[in-house]
């Protein structure tokens with residue numbers, strides 16, 4: 001789905017070049033859920049924006065959904081296939097009414113009216129806004145606005161959704177809601193790249209990318225990241241209790257593949273250990 005070869009990128013800040021990505025290689029297959037994390041300024045947003053042509057690499061090759069992003073005509077097609085959800089929904093909502101906002105991308109692509117209505121109806125339901133079609137956007141909660149932003153991307157039937165800290169401005173309920181909608185979409189076959197600073201979201205991700213100074217320095221699963229690298233310490237993370245207990249269990253000889261990522265797994269392991277002790 002996403003193939004990056006030796007991608008570099010830099011910004012010109014008016015005085016000098018600021019290198020944001022330095023020789024990134026990355027393969028993401030269709031249907032994967034990939035969590036992307038790293039310190040502020042490590043290059044996460046730039047990497048994400050490259051994937052739908054919002055920024056262009058300084059060097060390297062990049063294809064998304066089989067299309068070459070360096071070719072301007074193919075780039076326009078990629079922008080349909082890959083949709084992005086930003087941290088602040090207000091920055092991407094353009095309509096005053098829910099249906100109007102969802103319709104915007106379809107109108108600009110000349111989709112026939114009949115099909116537009118079907119798609120708007122389907123996607124607003126998919127994100128739980130079926131009963132808000134004619135509501136004014138200004139009356140929606142933060143979580144509802146973020147769901148509207150997802151619907152407006154989803155209505156274009158993308159193969160991939162990029163979430164750039166899309167839950168950072170939401171309360172725990174709104175956060176759960178968005179995560180669960182994203183999960184449903186992933187289960188239906190959409191590729192998801194999920195930028196986050198939340199360790200809980202990393203623990204639940206099947207694949208994690210960790211970025212440092214414009215490079216991907218870790219690409220693997222949560223067990224390896226939390227139990228077999230010094231990244232949590234290097235990144236200054238306050239690891240969750242489940243990992244603290246897991247590290248103790250590791251010292252007691254529990255094999256890597258059994259180390260817990262969920263609270264339920266801790267309970268199971270402690271029960272087993274108490275039989276052994």
Ligand SMILES: Nc1ncnc2c1ncn2[C@@H]1O[C@H](COP(=O)(O)OP(=O)(O)OP(=O)(O)O)[C@@H](O)[C@H]1O
Pocket residue numbers: 011012013018019020038039040041042043044045046047
């Ligand atoms: N439009 C821009 N012009 C100049 N420099 C930029 C621009 N956007 C980002 N940068 C710089 O590029 C580097 C990488 O930024 P990027 O936003 O990709 O990192 P990030 O990991 O997403 O950070 P954050 O977690 O703070 O969003 C930073 O040093 C940033 O200051």
